[in-house]
Amino acid sequence: MKHKLILILIIGTLVSCSGKRKADTSQPLKVTETFFETYGNEGPKEAIKSLLATNKYISDHDTDSLGMKLERLTKELDDFQGYELIRARTYGKGITLLSYVVKYSKEPLRFNFKFYNPGNGWRIQNFSYEVDFMSELDETVKPYRLKENYDVVKR
Numbered sequence: 244m245k246h247k248l249i250l251i252l253i254i255g256t257l258v259s260c261s262g263k264r265k266a267d268t269s270q271p272l273k274v275t276e277t278f279f280e281t282y283g284n285e286g287p288k289e290a291i292k293s294l295l296a297t298n299k300y301i302s303d304h305d306t307d308s309l310g311m312k313l314e315r316l317t318k319e320l321d322d323f324q325g326y327e328l329i330r331a332r333t334y335g336k337g338i339t340l341l342s343y344v345v346k347y348s349k350e351p352l353r354f355n356f357k358f359y360n361p362g363n364g365w366r367i368q369n370f371s372y373e374v375d376f377m378s379e380l381d382e383t384v385k386p387y388r389l390k391e392n393y394d395v396v397k398r
Contacts, residue, residue: 270365271339271358272331278356279326279343287313291370294356298366313372321348329353337361338368350374 274297282290288310295306317323324346332340337360345352353376359368 271341271356274358274365274367275341275343275356283323287317294367294370298368301367309370316374317347320350320352323347
C-alpha cells in the first residue's frame with residue numbers, strides 16, 4: 244500500500260512537470276485584490292504605486308502623476324464604499340482585462356486593468372479609470388439594440 248502511494252505521488256509529479264504550462268490567469272485577480280486592499284487601507288496614490296510597480300517600463304513620474312490625479316478626484320466623491328468585478332476578458336493566454344465598478348457615496352468610477360504575460364509572469368500593462376461611463380447603459384436599451392427589433396431587421 245505504501246509503495247502504491249509513493250508511485251501515485253511520483254506519477255502525479257511527473258505529469259504536472261511535463262508538457263506546456265498554462266498561463267495562470269488567476270494572477271491578475273490576485274493583483275487587483277491586493278490593489279483594492281491597499282486602496283481601501285492606504286488610499287489611491289499608494290495603491291497605484293504598488294500596482295504600477297509590477298511593470299518596470301512604467302516610469303515613476305507617470306505613477307506619481309496618475310496617483311495624485313486619482314487621489315484628487317476621489318476626495319470629491321466622498322466615502323469609498325467598495326468595488327465589484329463587472330467584466331473579465333482574456334485575449335489568448337497572455338492578455339487579461341479586468342473591469343471594476345468602484346463605489347463611492349457620490350458616484351461610481353470604473354477601473355480597467357489590462358495585464359500582460361510575455362512568458363515570464365504577469366504585469367500590469369495599462370490602468371485607466373472613468374467617471375462618465377453610465378451613458379453606456381443608456382445605449383444598451385436603445386430600440387435598435389433590443390433583441391426583438393434586431394430579429395425583425397434581420398429577417
